[in-house]
Each structure stands twice: as C-alpha cells, then as structure tokens.
Amino acid sequence: MEIRTILQPECTACATPGSKKKVLQLISEIAAEQYTDLSAQEIFESLVAREKKGSTGIGNGIAIPHGRLDNIEQPIAVFIKCDESIDFDAIDNKPVDLLFALIVPSDQCQQHLATLAYIAEKLNDKQTLKQLRKSTDKTQLYQVIAQ
Numbered sequence: 606m607e608i609r610t611i612l613q614p615e616c617t618a619c620a621t622p623g624s625k626k627k628v629l630q631l632i633s634e635i636a637a638e639q640y641t642d643l644s645a646q647e648i649f650e651s652l653v654a655r656e657k658k659g660s661t662g663i664g665n666g667i668a669i670p671h672g673r674l675d676n677i678e679q680p681i682a683v684f685i686k687c688d689e690s691i692d693f694d695a696i697d698n699k700p701v702d703l704l705f706a707l708i709v710p711s712d713q714c715q716q717h718l719a720t721l722a723y724i725a726e727k728l729n730d731k732q733t734l735k736q737l738r739k740s741t742d743k744t745q746l747y748q749v750i751a752q
Contacts, residue, residue: 608727608751611707611720612682615639617747619740621688628691629653629670632683632706640681647674648708662695667728669721671707680720681708686737686746703728703737705750 616635622628633649651672655661662668683706690700705724727733733749740746 608682608724611680612684612747612751613639614744614747616681616683617743617750618684619686619688619743619746622685622691623689624691625656625693628685628687628693628704629656629706632670632685632704635683635685636681636706636708640677643674643677643681648672651708652706660694660696662693662697662701663725663728664695664697664699665729665734666690666695666699666702667725667734668693668695668701668704669707669724669728670704671709671721673709673711675711677708677710679710680713682706684746684750686740703734 616639618635620631622631629652630649633645636648637643637645651674652670655672661670685704687702690702693701695701707720736749740749
C-alpha cells in the first residue's frame, strides 16, 4: 500500500489547533474541502464517535483518529503536524503532535484494519518520525509521509 493512494497533498497541514476537539474539527474541515460531497459535521461526528470508544492516541506523540462513513467508496486521509503538542488522552499519557486521520467506508472493515496497521508501522519508524517533526511546511510534511 502507498500512502499517496489515500492522502492528497491538500489534506496535509501544519497547524496549532490547541485541543483535541479543535484538531478533530480541523481534520473534518480539511477533508470536507477536498471531498465536497461530505460535510465537515458528518466527518467530525464519525471521528468523535470513535474517540468515545477510546483514544486513538497510540503513544510517542502520535494519534490515528479514524471513523467510518456509509457514503464514501474509498478511504480518505488527513495528516496534521501540530506546532504545539496537544493533550489527546494517548495511551502513554503524553501529548500528541502528529495525527494521521483516516475516514473509511463502513463496509471495508478488513481493509480499514490493514490500513491502520500500515500507518501505525510507518509512524513507528524513528527516522520517519524525526523527519516529520523537522518538517517546516505542509509540502515537506507530505513528501516525508508519502515516501
């Protein structure tokens, strides 16, 4: 699998959202801008519904918020680097600065799990993490995550 198949350059950003709720809203807005048949509100509700089941903060400053929607056919990704880490209720209780959000079709459970595993593995690579955290703009950020 290649990240480029689900993550568009326009869905990558460096931001200072300030809180978990605000970063989920930002993710939803970015996705809705690129996929105009979706509303930011429905994306946000899907992400929040998943967070209510347990935080998607996987540790080491990384979160992989994700949700499911009935009205999409392909996975959609948004990648955010926070200029300042935010509290995300991660499993290691450390703040998060890298978020790879994934919105997937409701009927693609197995593909969804495989995609999440691939992203988690990629984000656990120390060299990749170092490069992502050194990135100063969204173009550089996209180049690192998509390579």
